[in-house]
Amino acid sequence: MLERGLRTVALLGLAAAMYLASRPVGALDRPASTPRWTANDLADSTAMVLTTALMREIVAAGSDTQPRRVNVELTAVPSPRARAALGAVHGADVSVGWIDRTAATGLAVSATAVAGPSGAVDVRVAGIPSSLPLVLRDAGGTLDSVQTTSVTAWRLASVSPPLRASIGASEASVVTRVPAFTRRVMLMALPGWEAKFVAAALEEAGWHVDGSVRVSPHTTVTLGAPVRLDTARYGVVVLLDSMSVDATAIRRFVQQGGGLVLSGDALRIPALAPISPARATTIRGAVAGALLTDSPQRGLEAWEVVVRRGALVVRSDDSDHGHAEPALVAARLGAGRVVASAYRNSWRWRMEGTDDGAAEHRAWWGNVLALAAGVPAAARDSLADAYPGNAAPYADLVARVGSPVSADPATVRAASALSAFEQLQDRLRAAPGLLFIVIALSLLGEWASRRLRGNR
């Protein structure tokens, strides 16, 4: 009986050795570690961070081979790059399990251009009804905020891509077609260095500048070839000084889809106060020497402003009082936008700043006008912005790496743990002589037993 048992053990050991020898090397040479990534590893939401974290886990496993399983706890839906990297890992014989701590729900947005010359866009948002409001916004600011239903729809006259929908922690975005616009700007200003250098910066940024500057009661200097103000001819009106203007025409221009920039002292034009997104109160002095620092805007005088209801603060500056001072504020008016820039005498940024000041001043004004015109200021990140999966990021994550595992500790342990058979394989792989010893001892035991009872 004993001899049969020992022989069986020897045969089983031999069979196990043959089985392990028949398995592909890659499938066997996997470390038993189960690395766990937290949301901090994905905080930067870049594939580089993810790859770095993966390599770190491989090195920690003491092998140059890939880990068997990766568990990730996510507190936010990863970026497109991070999702793509997770999907790639998942497809490379690594099981990816993720624990959903995002507080996000499935949310999807779609935008379809309406056939015809209007440029209108049909927008639909699908999501799980929630007590939180559904907020729709584009590059120009918030478009609408409503209580959620299962499907919500809008027809928008114009959209500045990207279009974003959000409910609480859930966000989805889609890139729409850039609306046709004219890179022609009407500059209204008093003669001075600000008008000169703003016109120069805009021309260098690719805008065609028209305008007229009154230099005496009977003499006006003309820039470009100004014509009647309407949205067919101009994309944006820029006002730089407190001066007399045709407020009715400007208001009509904006309501019909044009952009308006009120910069510096133009925030003090009484006739335009009703449509200004911010009200100027007092002057914030320039910080001496700041033009030569990394925060050159602090070296400019600026108006302290009170932001009107519904306006969006696009940029703020840190103040010496410990709070942020709005520097760039935007609001919608009809089909157009009004942008308020608090800085005065921005030309000093260009002339008295660092050697990069001219380029920074040009970029600033290019961005301000793009904001007013509702167009991208620069080429977008094609993957980050235009990636189709952004229309429903949560669904995209599930499609790439599967449904989240339960956050229940027992389930997580189960998901993290290897099966008993896999553990046995790993132990045998870790100690390749163990099988030989078991087989040898079994055969030796059988032989000894037979000798002791006199058989050959």
Next chain:
Amino acid sequence: MSDSMKDAVAVEPFVFATAQYESGDWDSAPMLPANVIDSVARYTSLPVRPQGVSVPLSSEAVFAYPLLFLTGHLPVRFTTREADVLRRYLVRGGLLFVDDHNHDVDGAFHKTVREEIRRVAGPLVPLPNTHELYRSFFVFENGPPTTSHEMNGWGDNLVHEQLDAVLRNGRISVLYSSKDYSSEWSFHPDNKRFLSVDNTKFAVNLVVYALTR
């Protein structure tokens, strides 16, 4: 309205700035700034500071004055620091107006300062007499107005038909004159009443051009 707000809505006044350089005689036309300032105030509604300033070309203080006047009789050699500051000044959009006080194309100032300008900003080229500079305020159909000093027996005794310039992005970066406006405009402003035609009108064009283009 608080005092700060009253000040805030006031447009910065134009300040006429003269460049100081280490070689030569940068202050050879001491009456010129006051006369130009008087003309700007007389003919335009531009806010202008009553006194001009003199700014060392080696100082980054010149960046606060986007129009800079430079004149002299003697040879000009910019120091390394002056050349560096001037190069950056022009790249950022400043306008340098240089006038040959000798009105002599064989003179030391003319030869040396043009060489310095070429080294710092590039070669000077003739500015067409149809340029907008000649229409920015007063209209000068025939280009730069002739000065009484061009044929006074001094210098090259030539009437220079054009000004020269270095252009950058379609704008005048350096304007060079052999017409000796330094002599023509260097008199007390009160004496304009004795002139049948004010000979400083072109200075108004220059200032208006600098402020608007």
